[in-house]
Amino acid sequence: MSIDKKTVEYMAHLARINLGDKELEKLSTQLDSILDFIDTLKKVSIEGVPPTSHALPINNVLREDSLAASLPAEKTFSNAPSRKNNFFTVPKVIE
């Protein structure tokens, strides 16, 4: 599996990361070797191993539907870059 610069560019866009040309070059080589490493996992025989989607062998961790305290406004907004009254504010985006 190989990963080209274009793919890295696309992923960077999806992740909203700005990468320069040099970084793109560097990352595509690095990602390539990471994928190579993962490819070796494909060689492991997994016959008889049931598929899994979670690392922990536990399930049904659930909570009762009972109220817990929400945050007070000063905590909610303490790290907000911008706020108006009790709203977070963001640049206008309409999709």
Add this chain to the structure above:
Amino acid sequence: MSYEVVIGLEVHLQLKTRTKAFCGCSTEFGAEPNSQVCPVCLGFPGSLPVFNLTALDYGIKVALALNCTIQEHTKFDRKNYFYPDLPKAYQISQYDLPLSKNGHIDVELKQGPKRVGITRVHMEEDAGKLIHQDDYSCVDYNRTGIPLLEIVSEPDIRSPEEAYQYLVTLKSIIAYLDVSDCDMEKGSLRCDANISLRPAGQIELGTKTELKNLNSFKAVKDALNFEIMRQTQALDGGVKILQETRLWDEKVQQTISMRTKEGAQDYRYFPEPDLPEIKITQEKINEVKSSLPELPHEKMLRFTKEYGLSVYDAGILVYSKADASYAEECMKAYFSKDKKAVANWFNGALLSEANARNSSLSGLKVAAANLIELIGYVDREEISNLTAKVVLTEMIDTKKTAGTIIKEKSLIQISDTGALDKIARQIIEENPKSVADFKTGKNNALMFLVGQVMRKSGGKANPKVVQEVLKGRLTNA
């Protein structure tokens, strides 16, 4: 060219849990902005979601009521995208192992029942709310993390009317389960529609558009009708349909392209590592199944069998659970074996009273025994249908019984032939022209004379007897 319309609907349903899907914040509607948020639903680093047991139960309930197969193993996935209403930059949803698949509901249409497939019902969390200002947007995260079900239909729907009836049926079923407010105005029920056209007889599907911003069932119907017209014109003119999302604009009654930037969405789904898998045992499924109420369709069938109602009448009666049990109470209390009269009252006079008062049928608070008493007066021909309607209005307004009102206003019908004959004689004398008309075979003339007698009696004459008396006099004269 003639085209076949292919429609699939996606319904998002907010579940009526006290707290959010993955944290203990309240789901109460209408609170101060951002007053029902915590580190989990705001996506603060280090916080961990734990799924709400009741949300799971409600999900299983809905899935079973829609005849879906519950999956033994189900898990959550992250759906990744950037948007300000999504504080974590991903929505917890379900991808390849949804809660349930392969269901169906039976929708009653004018031309008979139709089965619409349900592709899947899966669980996810709601996003926040954006309020756009002139040059910035305000974000309220109170809604973020409220448990949702996404109910996806198969592309089995063939017309806007079918889509409408599907939604009405679905809403009725969910209301019976009491797991959601189903209020489109508050956004607890939302619907998107996929629609494509294909030349009649073609198997391959045409290119579909996705319609959003549908704020009522009527908007769904209107938007689909518009889109059929738009796509038909495009295809007839040789214009290719673009696969795109279009917004319904209520004001101009048109769908408008959203013109999203390059390429399809790439959500990069992957398993949510913060939430372990969920196993649903057969025992659990049986337990929920046995807790399901009788659903509208079963109730409708039972009403046709037990009370001899038509599918149409029964269908209207069962739409709401409270009204259906009120109607059943009345039918049980009704002395005659034929319950059609009760259904007529429900779907006629009672329904117009309810509509006029913006109430449900059971909300009119007319006790079953009192309604049956009123119907009894009509059955015995002691009052006319018209008078009965007036009495009903009075019953609702004053909470008096039919008997009291009829006595107080002396509304009992005059069926005494002697008394009515007197009036008839008078009317015949006063209307020689109508009498002549009747003799030349004009039936309208008789109806006119009946009306005159009715008027003279202050509406209290029994119209049937009046007609007989008049006929007798006219033909013997």
